[in-house]
Amino acid sequence: MHTLMNGEATDQVDILDRGLNYGDGCFTTIAVIDEQLQLWQRHWQRLNDTCTKLGILVPDEALLLAESEALITEFGKEPAAIKIVITRGSGGRGYAPPKECETRRILSINAIPEHYTMWRTDGIHIANASFRLALQPELAGLKTLNRLEQVLLKQQLGKLQQVMNPVPDDLIVCDANGFVCEATMGNIFWREGKQWHTPELTEAGIAGVVRAELLANNPNIRIGHYLPEKLAEADEIFVCNSLLGLVPVSNINGSELPVRVYPESWLTRL
Missing domain, CATH: 3.20.10.10 (D-amino Acid Aminotransferase, subunit A, domain 2)
Structure with missing residues (x-):
């Protein structure tokens, strides 16, 4: 399985996740060449800036890097694309987010389309x-x-x-x-x-x-x-x-x- 959610391998997400219900979150897609994340600092800054703008607790950079590297090791040496999705987490039945939410990290890795x-x-x-x-x-x-x-x-x-x-x-x-x-x-x-x-x-x-x-x-x-x-x-x-x-x-x-x-x-x- 090439997907991690908060560090655990899974292909399921809580039906109350606010990203699923309201689009309450952000994402970035990163090229992996020679097992190295390309332009990582710019991707990290994009996630940081967007989470801050939306009022979502920003995940730890070192944690995202460690999870990305775990996926790269599992995937192998071929060029790949890692997608990092950050949602506010689960909770609330309306647009207003609950006072406390656990940020959800969803990371996946796939091959880069051949026609590129x-x-x-x-x-x-x-x-x-x-x-x-x-x-x-x-x-x-x-x-x-x-x-x-x-x-x-x-x-x-x-x-x-x-x-x-x-x-x-x-x-x-x-x-x-x-x-x-x-x-x-x-x-x-x-x-x-x-x-x-x-x-x-x-x-x-x-x-x-x-x-x-x-x-x-x-x-x-x-x-x-x-x-x-x-x-x-x-x-x-x-x-x-x-x-x-x-x-x-x-x-x-x-x-x-x-x-x-x-x-x-x-x-x-x-």
Whole structure:
């Protein structure tokens, strides 16, 4: 079994868990390469920040690391993905949490999808989503368990894949004001001439750990509010997340783009 809940192997969760009932919690997904957690400090900071924002007791970092390492040892040496889910725990029959709750840690490990390697080499096709993200500045950037918007977007992608040619691999998502936020599976960056751009995520969207690493190492990236038409002017586009790395976009809304194969590093100097 490749799942631990509060350190114990199990495939069951309490039906009163607040993560299950209300989405009261957060998560992060970490690439494991050569049996090492990639970008751990950024993932840990994401969990810490989100738990603090939600008022959930932050789990001990050393405990999460020990449980992650136990899963890695069991899984073996192949590249893998560890998902860490933190919920407030069980209790309460309404939205208001009880005064005392035991934070629940749920860790699982799985193989990284095989087609990610092909995407990094060949690129992906993307198209515009009609569904828009709601504006919620208090939760913008955070990876909470409330992911119904992404569920609906994936359903829309599935429908478009049946009728569009070329078939899109992913969708560009805008917020309620019509500004580009992200792709359904990660953050988006694009280059016009020598200038790189990425959307502002202070009102909607998820601020990924690879995005954070890129911004830290490339201070000249311009962050702003951009309409989707701006992407039509791009010379180069990529989508990124912690498992994909940097994946080039080879086609956007039917228009082809040159494909650049990015180094196997999260520290790419753009």
